Amino acid sequence: MSYQIAVLAGDGIGPEVMAEARKVLSAVEERFELAIEYSEYDIGGAAIDNHGCPLPDVTLKGCEASDAILFGSVGGPKWEHLPPNDQPERGALLPLRGHFELFCNMRPAKLHSGLEHMSPLRSDISSKGFDVLCVRELTGGIYFGKPKGRQGEGENEEAFDTMRYSRKEITRIAKIAFEAAQGRRNKVTSVDKANVLACSVLWREVVEEVAKDFPDVELEHIYIDNATMQLLRRPNEFDVMLCSNLFGDIISDEIAMLTGSMGLLSSVSMNSKGFGLYEPAGGSAPDIAGQGIANPVAQILSAALLLRHSLKLEDAAAAIEAAVGKALSDGYLTGELLPADERSNAKTTSQMGDYIAQVI
Amino acid sequence: MSYQIAVLAGDGIGPEVMAEARKVLSAVEERFELAIEYSEYDIGGAAIDNHGCPLPDVTLKGCEASDAILFGSVGGPKWEHLPPNDQPERGALLPLRGHFELFCNMRPAKLHSGLEHMSPLRSDISSKGFDVLCVRELTGGIYFGKPKGRQGEGENEEAFDTMRYSRKEITRIAKIAFEAAQGRRNKVTSVDKANVLACSVLWREVVEEVAKDFPDVELEHIYIDNATMQLLRRPNEFDVMLCSNLFGDIISDEIAMLTGSMGLLSSVSMNSKGFGLYEPAGGSAPDIAGQGIANPVAQILSAALLLRHSLKLEDAAAAIEAAVGKALSDGYLTGELLPADERSNAKTTSQMGDYIAQVI
Ligand SMILES: CC(C)[C@H](C(=O)O)[C@@H](O)C(=O)O
Ligand SMILES: CC(C)[C@H](C(=O)O)[C@@H](O)C(=O)O
Numbered sequence: 001m002s003y004q005i006a007v008l009a010g011d012g013i014g015p016e017v018m019a020e021a022r023k024v025l026s027a028v029e030e031r032f033e034l035a036i037e038y039s040e041y042d043i044g045g046a047a048i049d050n051h052g053c054p055l056p057d058v059t060l061k062g063c064e065a066s067d068a069i070l071f072g073s074v075g076g077p078k079w080e081h082l083p084p085n086d087q088p089e090r091g092a093l094l095p096l097r098g099h100f101e102l103f104c105n106m107r108p109a110k111l112h113s114g115l116e117h118m119s120p121l122r123s124d125i126s127s128k129g130f131d132v133l134c135v136r137e138l139t140g141g142i143y144f145g146k147p148k149g150r151q152g153e154g155e156n157e158e159a160f161d162t163m164r165y166s167r168k169e170i171t172r173i174a175k176i177a178f179e180a181a182q183g184r185r186n187k188v189t190s191v192d193k194a195n196v197l198a199c200s201v202l203w204r205e206v207v208e209e210v211a212k213d214f215p216d217v218e219l220e221h222i223y224i225d226n227a228t229m230q231l232l233r234r235p236n237e238f239d240v241m242l243c244s245n246l247f248g249d250i251i252s253d254e255i256a257m258l259t260g261s262m263g264l265l266s267s268v269s270m271n272s273k274g275f276g277l278y279e280p281a282g283g284s285a286p287d288i289a290g291q292g293i294a295n296p297v298a299q300i301l302s303a304a305l306l307l308r309h310s311l312k313l314e315d316a317a318a319a320i321e322a323a324v325g326k327a328l329s330d331g332y333l334t335g336e337l338l339p340a341d342e343r344s345n346a347k348t349t350s351q352m353g354d355y356i357a358q359v360i
Numbered sequence: 361m362s363y364q365i366a367v368l369a370g371d372g373i374g375p376e377v378m379a380e381a382r383k384v385l386s387a388v389e390e391r392f393e394l395a396i397e398y399s400e401y402d403i404g405g406a407a408i409d410n411h412g413c414p415l416p417d418v419t420l421k422g423c424e425a426s427d428a429i430l431f432g433s434v435g436g437p438k439w440e441h442l443p444p445n446d447q448p449e450r451g452a453l454l455p456l457r458g459h460f461e462l463f464c465n466m467r468p469a470k471l472h473s474g475l476e477h478m479s480p481l482r483s484d485i486s487s488k489g490f491d492v493l494c495v496r497e498l499t500g501g502i503y504f505g506k507p508k509g510r511q512g513e514g515e516n517e518e519a520f521d522t523m524r525y526s527r528k529e530i531t532r533i534a535k536i537a538f539e540a541a542q543g544r545r546n547k548v549t550s551v552d553k554a555n556v557l558a559c560s561v562l563w564r565e566v567v568e569e570v571a572k573d574f575p576d577v578e579l580e581h582i583y584i585d586n587a588t589m590q591l592l593r594r595p596n597e598f599d600v601m602l603c604s605n606l607f608g609d610i611i612s613d614e615i616a617m618l619t620g621s622m623g624l625l626s627s628v629s630m631n632s633k634g635f636g637l638y639e640p641a642g643g644s645a646p647d648i649a650g651q652g653i654a655n656p657v658a659q660i661l662s663a664a665l666l667l668r669h670s671l672k673l674e675d676a677a678a679a680i681e682a683a684v685g686k687a688l689s690d691g692y693l694t695g696e697l698l699p700a701d702e703r704s705n706a707k708t709t710s711q712m713g714d715y716i717a718q719v720i
Contacts, residue, residue, distance in 0.1 A: 090555045120482050120592040142502075142523065148558050158526040159562035163502065166518040193606070195450045198508050202519035225609045228588065229617035232480040246553070249585045250610060257589035 002035040003311050006066035008043040011088060012284025013294035014072025020296035020353025021303045027357040028316040044074025044088035054091030068310035070303060071279035076286040097138050102269035102277055104176050105136040109255040109265055112328060118260030118337060130235035132255050135177040136248025138269055140169045143245045165199045170206040177242035178214040187218045187239035191227045191247050227251060256281050261337055263295030266302035268309055276310045278302040292348045295334040297324055300356060323359035362395040363671050366426035368403040371448060372644025373654035374432025380656035380713025381663045387720040388676040404434025404448035414451030428670035430663060431639035436646040457498050462629035462637055464536050465496040469615040469625055472688060478620030478697060490595035492615050495537040496608025498629055500529045503605045525559045530566040537602035538574040547578045547599035551587045551607045587611060616641050621697055623655030626662035628669055636670045638662040652708045655694040657684055660716060683719035
């Protein structure tokens with residue numbers, strides 16, 4: 001069996017951390033005798049520079065011909081003057097999500113034991129640890145709802161966006177959240193604003209219906225404003241958080257920041273056929289790009305998720321995760337994970353990749 | 361000069377903490393020889409029980425005949441089975457905001473010195489303190505935008521909400537944010553999602569225009585997802601946060617929780633004529649209602665804000681704030697602000713009110 005991966009390294013630290021992910025993938029290929037082919041395509045700012053648009057046709061075609069997309073990160077100050085629609089993030093990520101109907105975004109965020117001090121939370125809260133999976137609807141809601149635009153003139157000129165959700169859309173994402181909870185701690189917290197939004201009232205209704213098929217999973221509803229608060233007091237009480245597109249954007253970032261180690265977090269955006277886009281949570285970090293100090297772990301873990309979810313290569317995925325776990329517990333850490341006075345022990349981007357590949 | 365205040369104590373701890381605010385108001389009336397008349401009206405759950413709806417006509421008329429509304433809090437488990445539109449919070453607060461066009465919500469949140477340990481943030485972050493004012497647009501956006509509703513059947517049934525902002529609406533709230541910043545640390549952080557929402561693109565444009573009239577105020581833009589994160593790492597770097605209705609709902613609650621002492625926070629919702637609704641940030645807290653342990657400070661500070669903003673009685677407002685400051689620094693605290701092993705020193709709701717009134 002041979003597999004095809006589209007590699008979209010992108011901007012900022014994207015190419016550097018992608019190189020390490022490729023090293024680690026080579027190591028698992030060898031160990032598990034896999035035949036994976038990689039095709040690299042421009043995306044984001046790099047694609048604007050080389051092709052004049054953030055998501056060129058050749059990139060899209062290349063992705064269509066692949067089993068999955070390994071995505072780096074896009075964006076940076078160089079392209080910030082462009083109109084919103086032409087910028088790397090909005091012009092690359094949103095159309096990819098739409099085109100492949102990647103309706104399901106999963107972002108696991110765990111406070112790694114030994115890294116509790118990285119969390120911005122008070123030590124008595126962070127010492128309890130937490131392990132939350134944010135399941136976010138990714139192709140609906142106010143991101144893509146029509147009509148969206150502007151009308152009128154002068155001080156009466158107005159802009160409008162439409163939040164829109166159908167039963168079908170809510171059902172399919174809710175199911176995934178409940179299934180995920182069954183493999184975890186059997187709890188789903190559905191985030192909405194049902195005291196204000198018609199979409200949230202329907203969301204709650206449908207989630208309740210779906211819950212009937214999962215009697216072993218506990219379901220609770222929470223308003224988005226309260227969720228933002230409770231995550232700060234008792235993150236350990238959450239398991240799976242089920243969110244619409246906009247609320248998931250906010251909640252998944254909040255949880256990521258609560259771990260204090262974004263460089264360790266990856267995410268998958270999938271469609272109903274198992275095709276997915278795998279990316280680190282952290283962004284292109286242009287401020288540290290090119291210095292060889294970026295943490296490649298999130299990109300490496302994205303590759304592991306890709307093997308698991310899109311290629312169904314559980315053993316290879318687990319091997320990567322175990323090797324990452326060993327590196328971290330061996331104290332193999334990039335600078336941002338170390339206290340200021342221990343930064344001299346920091347590993348470089350490529351040292352991290354080498355070590356993890358070698359463990360495999 | 362005689363003043364008229366509509367008192368809407370509401371549900372849960374509302375009536376208890378309102379009683380203390382009234383004590384304190386009596387003390388300033390005496391000291392400053394003011395003539396304030398109070399009229400009490402049912403609101404929220406109490407109004408549902410007594411009149412069959414959360415915002416009875418007599419309450420609305422009473423508010424119309426007053427100079428300002430002193431609001432307690434509404435809601436509780438007793439009314440949670442009702443349809444969303446008939447519930448105390450949505451059925452009382454939203455129509456009051458709409459009816460009086462209370463477009464400007466201001467929620468100051470400060471980490472009081474001596475109470476840093478209450479913050480859920482890591483001690484090296486909380487020790488720097490923070491003092492943020494959230495200026496939230498309160499009568500527009502997705503809360504009130506039309507169309508809002510449901511259509512279709514079966515799995516294609518869908519719900520929709522409309523986010524809508526006009527230049528005029530954005531201009532008037534932005535001006536208030538910049539004016540407020542001039543009286544503080546001269547910085548406005550405007551929160552949006554301009555990489556996705558048409559409303560946010562217009563928001564950014566208009567805020568930039570308004571900023572031109574305030575050259576002494578620094579302006580920065582931040583995406584809502586990033587704002588949620590940065591508040592956790594460096595809350596001390598924010599001064600005024602300018603938000604649309606939905607984003608302000610989220611941001612103001614996050615900041616409130618970051619102080620760790622919601623019982624100290626109050627807010628004002630004003631219209632262009634200076635008429636306002638003043639309320640504590642904390643909610644009705646039905647779990648501790650009737651026990652005499654709720655913290656009345658937020659309600660008392662709401663009264664101070666009312667004197668300042670709607671009645672223009674700066675001296676009386678400052679006197680209340682000074683008395684509250686003295687109570688807190690004298691260690692006069694309700695239980696939730698004390699470490700578990702010092703709870704035996706906790707003051708009751710009425711002891712707090714008595715002390716503050718007596719200081720005045
Ligand atoms: C870049 C932006 C459009 C995107 C989003 O809001 O979905 C990003 O914040 C994310 O979460 O992947
Ligand atoms: C009760 C609810 C409708 C309200 C809101 O979302 O505005 C509340 O959360 C608030 O912030 O005052």
